[in-house]
Amino acid sequence: MSVKSPSQTQIGWIKAAVFAACLIPLALLVWRGFTGGLGANPIEYITRSTGWWTLTFLLITLLVTPVRRLTGLNWLLRLRRMLGLFAFFHVCLHFTTYLWLDQFFDWMSIVKDIAKRPFITVGFTAFVLLIPLAATSTNGMVKRLGARRWQLLHRLVYAIPVLGVVHYWWLVKKDITEPVIFALLLTVLLGARLVWRVRKPASLPPAAHAQRA
Amino acid sequence: MLIRSKPDILPSEITPRDVYQRRREFLQAAGVLTAAASLSVASIVAGPRVARAGAKLPNVRKSAFSVAEEQTPYKDVTTYNNYYEFGTDKDEPAENAHTLKTRPWTVAVEGEVKKPKTFDIDELLKLAPLEERVYRMRCVEGWSMVIPWVGYPLSELIKRVEPTGKAKYVEFITLADPQQMPGITMPVLKWPYTEGLRMDEAQHPLTILCLGLYGEALPNQNGAPVRVVIPWKYGFKNGKSVVKIRFTERQPQTTWNIAQPREYGFYSNVNPEVDHPRWSQAKERRIGEFGKRPTLMFNGYAGQVAALYAGMDLKKNF
Numbered sequence: 126m127s128v129k130s131p132s133q134t135q136i137g138w139i140k141a142a143v144f145a146a147c148l149i150p151l152a153l154l155v156w157r158g159f160t161g162g163l164g165a166n167p168i169e170y171i172t173r174s175t176g177w178w179t180l181t182f183l184l185i186t187l188l189v190t191p192v193r194r195l196t197g198l199n200w201l202l203r204l205r206r207m208l209g210l211f212a213f214f215h216v217c218l219h220f221t222t223y224l225w226l227d228q229f230f231d232w233m234s235i236v237k238d239i240a241k242r243p244f245i246t247v248g249f250t251a252f253v254l255l256i257p258l259a260a261t262s263t264n265g266m267v268k269r270l271g272a273r274r275w276q277l278l279h280r281l282v283y284a285i286p287v288l289g290v291v292h293y294w295w296l297v298k299k300d301i302t303e304p305v306i307f308a309l310l311l312t313v314l315l316g317a318r319l320v321w322r323v324r325k326p327a328s329l330p331p332a333a334h335a336q337r338a
Numbered sequence: 339m340l341i342r343s344k345p346d347i348l349p350s351e352i353t354p355r356d357v358y359q360r361r362r363e364f365l366q367a368a369g370v371l372t373a374a375a376s377l378s379v380a381s382i383v384a385g386p387r388v389a390r391a392g393a394k395l396p397n398v399r400k401s402a403f404s405v406a407e408e409q410t411p412y413k414d415v416t417t418y419n420n421y422y423e424f425g426t427d428k429d430e431p432a433e434n435a436h437t438l439k440t441r442p443w444t445v446a447v448e449g450e451v452k453k454p455k456t457f458d459i460d461e462l463l464k465l466a467p468l469e470e471r472v473y474r475m476r477c478v479e480g481w482s483m484v485i486p487w488v489g490y491p492l493s494e495l496i497k498r499v500e501p502t503g504k505a506k507y508v509e510f511i512t513l514a515d516p517q518q519m520p521g522i523t524m525p526v527l528k529w530p531y532t533e534g535l536r537m538d539e540a541q542h543p544l545t546i547l548c549l550g551l552y553g554e555a556l557p558n559q560n561g562a563p564v565r566v567v568i569p570w571k572y573g574f575k576n577g578k579s580v581v582k583i584r585f586t587e588r589q590p591q592t593t594w595n596i597a598q599p600r601e602y603g604f605y606s607n608v609n610p611e612v613d614h615p616r617w618s619q620a621k622e623r624r625i626g627e628f629g630k631r632p633t634l635m636f637n638g639y640a641g642q643v644a645a646l647y648a649g650m651d652l653k654k655n656f
Contacts, residue, residue: 164429165410165418165625166481229629234618242617295616298479299597300426300526 131200143204147211150178151218168226175219176248180293180307182212183286187314194321206262209282213259216252244295251288254281283318286311391440391557395468395488395550403544404472405638410483412552414625419559420477421578422526423512423519430521435558437518438579443563447495449585450505455498459563463549466494470553471546473569475576476608476637482622487567488550493541501537501585508540509533509590510566510577527593533577534590534604535568538646544569544639548576570639572606603656607647608637612656 131139154174157163163170186208193201228235238245258279260266267275290311294304421431424438443459457465468488476482496508514530516522522529539545548567549556556562561578568575574594584590594602601615610620610633621630636643647655 165414166428166623168623168628169481226628227630231630234621238618241613244616300422300524302426 129198129200136200136203139200140204140207144207147182147208150174150215168222172219172222172227175215175222176293177303179212179215179219180286180289182208182215183282183289184307184310184314186212186282187286187311191314191317210259210262213255216255220252244292247288247295248292251285251292254285254288258282258285283315287315391555391562393555394553395463395555398468398470398488398550398553401469401471404470404486405474405484407472407474407484408626409472409486410625415483415485415551416557416559418625420479420573421521421559421561422524423514423521423529423531423579424559425521426524426526431559432557434520435562437520438513438558438562439518440558440563440579443581445564445580446582447499447584448582449509450502450587451585452500452502453498457495462495462547462564465498466490468549469546471548471567471569473544473567474637474639475567475569475573476622476633478572478574478602478606478614478619480617480619480622481625482633483625486552487546487548488553489546489548489567491543492545492547492566493543495547495583496541499585504587505585506537507586507589508535508537509582509584509586510535510580511582511584512577513579513581528596530581531577531593532591533566533575534592535575536589536646537585539568542643542646544642570607570636570643572608574602575606605647605652605655607643607652607656608633609635609652609656611635612653 154163154171157170158167186205189201189205189208193199224230224235228238239249240246258281261270261275261278270278290304290307293307294301297304417432418428419431420428421435424431424434441459444456445459445462446454446456448454467490469490470486470488472484472486474482475485510533512531512533513519514522535545545566545568548561548565549563551557551560556565561576561580564580565578566576566580575592589604592602592604594606595604608619613619619633622633623630634640
């Protein structure tokens, strides 16, 4: 065994640790909820927090491939599916907060919001696009779809965070510092892929086929 | 998921009103005594202090303009603030505003007036009888509070400086000091934060020069030591920590209007029928409540102020 190639058991432990770490943001939110730490406007706080973590998990998911390439730690790919699913988990919390806590299932105003307010339209689109990715995240679904089609579908993971950042950017009143930071990070992550693609066309690293998750 | 549900029975329903009010008074008195004790120590060191943030304001009268709605807790009023000079997050003003120096403080009143004058803050505190005005406050972002402000009609100040016939507008210029305000270094908005009103709006009895809340001098994060409150307009019209009031013939430029002219107009009257270009203004969340409530025309003050805008297209003059 080594850092480069941990054993099956070690991978299992790493996965468990990452899984636990990914639950920390939600745990903190719940803890704040019980200790009155959500401020004067708890619903806004929950909405902001779950949205922020959705974007963050999307970026972390996109970080896996570049880090693997730079470090040669191929086993990192085996964490990617879980990270992506945590992004989906947080967007579900985010959307539920909006439907339930914020709008209280006022369908009329929800439909109006989605149709009329560009930032909600964009955010909703990103959410809807994530659903098929989560639904086809199992090994069985990769087989059923065929690797090529599956891969094509999962390219959506590049477009979704772009929509997410636009959603954030359009909703802030004036101080766009945070959306700008997300946009810059995303540019780096997507830019790196573009650069690699231009430099070495048609040479997908072998591990990418083996462990698409 | 977390829902902060309201208890079925409010403590105020169990305890007889006069009892809990006495309890409150007792606690307040105890608080004041403690504060007074610590202040007296401080005053030996730093000289006499009058109406510092948190100090109880004397002889505050009730006002018929107050609403009878449940008041937003002091903690929420003083920790959930938009005051970009101290940071753009809601909790930042409460954390950062301790650096604001509210003494000495003067407000220069100038422009189209016969008697321009620079008022000292202690003079402003005694200019007219202090009144408690419990007003609704609707933020353009879609939340609202009910706040017991302390102040008096701005018209009290206006009549003392005798505006000339040319005075059509009033401009409020607020403090912009990078030494005291960390947010000023960020070019988020054009500093100093400036707001304005039409003369008749400024003279309306609901418009107040505000010096306190909850019976005490204004906390720094709420715009100490002096601000304006115009309850039928979105919250950002209420300039905080005012240092200059200027009477002008032409409509003054206002900060949010400069920042986003399509989104924030000069009037910015609360209006559920005119949406912000990016979000609806039909409903609002009252801080402390779970569900949203419908937003009222002119924030519920239509009876008093609608006449000011008779014949105006409020969609155009948003």
